[in-house]
Amino acid sequence: MGKDRCRRYLFFFTWILGVQLCFVLGEKQKVTSAKLWELWPKVRISPADPYQLRSSDVTAALEGLQKKNPKSISVEFTAKSAEGRPLPLVQWGQGELKIALWSQMHGDEPTATAALLDILHFLVSNPGNKLVRQWRDRLHLLILPMLNPDGAERTRRRNAQGIDINRDALALTTPEGRFLKQVRDRFQPEIGFNLHNQNARTSVGETKQPAMISLLAVPYDAQGNNNEGRIRSKKICALIYETLGPYCYTGIARYDDSFTVRAFGDQMSAWGTYTVLIESGWPGRGGEEYLVRVNFLAILRALQALADGSIQNANPAVYDALLQNQSDLIFDWILRGVTIWSGNAVAPFITDLGINFRDVWDDPKQRRKKGAVAEVGDLSVFRGLRETAAAEWIACPSDLGAGPPKGEITPGTQTLFLYRKKSADAAPVAANLLPVGRLAQGTWVENP
Numbered sequence: 001m002g003k004d005r006c007r008r009y010l011f012f013f014t015w016i017l018g019v020q021l022c023f024v025l026g027e028k029q030k031v032t033s034a035k036l037w038e039l040w041p042k043v044r045i046s047p048a049d050p051y052q053l054r055s056s057d058v059t060a061a062l063e064g065l066q067k068k069n070p071k072s073i074s075v076e077f078t079a080k081s082a083e084g085r086p087l088p089l090v091q092w093g094q095g096e097l098k099i100a101l102w103s104q105m106h107g108d109e110p111t112a113t114a115a116l117l118d119i120l121h122f123l124v125s126n127p128g129n130k131l132v133r134q135w136r137d138r139l140h141l142l143i144l145p146m147l148n149p150d151g152a153e154r155t156r157r158r159n160a161q162g163i164d165i166n167r168d169a170l171a172l173t174t175p176e177g178r179f180l181k182q183v184r185d186r187f188q189p190e191i192g193f194n195l196h197n198q199n200a201r202t203s204v205g206e207t208k209q210p211a212m213i214s215l216l217a218v219p220y221d222a223q224g225n226n227n228e229g230r231i232r233s234k235k236i237c238a239l240i241y242e243t244l245g246p247y248c249y250t251g252i253a254r255y256d257d258s259f260t261v262r263a264f265g266d267q268m269s270a271w272g273t274y275t276v277l278i279e280s281g282w283p284g285r286g287g288e289e290y291l292v293r294v295n296f297l298a299i300l301r302a303l304q305a306l307a308d309g310s311i312q313n314a315n316p317a318v319y320d321a322l323l324q325n326q327s328d329l330i331f332d333w334i335l336r337g338v339t340i341w342s343g344n345a346v347a348p349f350i351t352d353l354g355i356n357f358r359d360v361w362d363d364p365k366q367r368r369k370k371g372a373v374a375e376v377g378d379l380s381v382f383r384g385l386r387e388t389a390a391a392e393w394i395a396c397p398s399d400l401g402a403g404p405p406k407g408e409i410t411p412g413t414q415t416l417f418l419y420r421k422k423s424a425d426a427a428p429v430a431a432n433l434l435p436v437g438r439l440a441q442g443t444w445v446e447n448p
């Protein structure tokens with residue numbers, strides 16, 4: 001066999017082997033993500049609505065896990081919040097690579113706390129599982145679930161001092177912030193996961209697609225430079241993006257990457273714990289627990305790739321190419337082409353109406369949506385999470401049953417009566433209208 005021919009055979013053989021290997025690895029990765037996704041309903045211990053989680057629930061869950069398998073998990077309850085609630089530190093694994101994961105430093109952002117409890121339950125309950133054994137030997141997890149228990153108790157962003165813990169990385173006025181810093185200094189983890197929720201009306205770039213997940217390879221300086229640590233964070237984000245594709249479709253964005261000097265993620269990266277931010281946003285039809293499952297998958301896949309070294313194969317440019325979060329392109333509800341009939345001297349006219357809802361908590365565990373008119377006018381460049389073609393609809397500021405309309409409809413209006421014309425060509429007078437529903441002091445009531 002000639003030298004050239006031999007080389008050609010060798011090249012061909014190597015190529016075939018490469019193709020086979022790619023196929024096997026690709027298959028393996030796909031199966032693993034799908035398996036982790038299917039695993040969640042079997043191992044979850046979190047409630048259907050993560051907003052119901054309180055400090056006492058987290059403590060009880062962790063104590064239960066400790067009891068179940070005391071050798072595999074260590075939980076310290078020594079640190080306390082401003083109001084004296086425990087700030088647990090969970091340690092799992094005996095490996096070299098230290099990874100810190102903290103959730104809910106904003107009290108009203110509970111999705112990842114639920115996912116962390118489910119992950120811990122899986123790890124503690126399956127010590128013989130091949131993956132769990134590999135992770136235990138290579139990773140040392142430091143988990144701080146629900147870093148703001150006082151805020152969680154009130155379902156609000158800030159702690160009991162009224163301070164945003166994520167702006168306290170330099171001053172360290174909050175006991176919760178000091179606790180996070182102490183854990184960082186004590187263990188010096190190489191990698192951090194900073195876990196939050198963002199507004200469900202955030203969109204993926206200008207696509208008007210609501211972002212289910214936004215990712216950030218948190219910068220360590222104001223210039224947004226790259227070093228080995230930040231590139232690894234970008235690789236983790238790229239891997240999470242590729243893992244979540246089948247479950248979040250096009251709903252994955254990049255979080256604003258400007259350096260926030262007082263924020264924890266940024267300072268953690270500057271201190272040497274290169275941090276990935278995961279923000280859970282729009283839950284889609286699956287509700288909040290769908291996002292818990294998405295977090296479960298994202299975090300476990302990242303841990304797997306960090307444990308087996310395959311994170312090296314991820315492409316940081318995939319992260320760089322993600323579209324950035326954009327706000328103000330989405331409304332909760334848009335009524336398109338609705339007739340507005342106000343109680344002032346203006347004749348009824350046709351336009352669009354945007355309504356947004358926010359969560360309010362009358363009772364700490366009772367979430368309800370409170371709505372208000374957010375915009376009146378041409379909304380053709382916006383998207384509604386709910387959209388109504390309202391050509392036959394009339395919006396009034398007061399109940400037409402009580403006489404002619406009184407008041408106006410402007411941004412901020414919380415009381416609104418919606419009617420539908422009995423027939424398309426009917427004049428907009430009370431006798432020709434059927435009530436559809438009303439926004440009463442912000443509460444939407446659909447007419448039967």
Ligand SMILES: [Zn+2]
Binds near residue numbers: 106109197
């Ligand atoms: Zn947050």
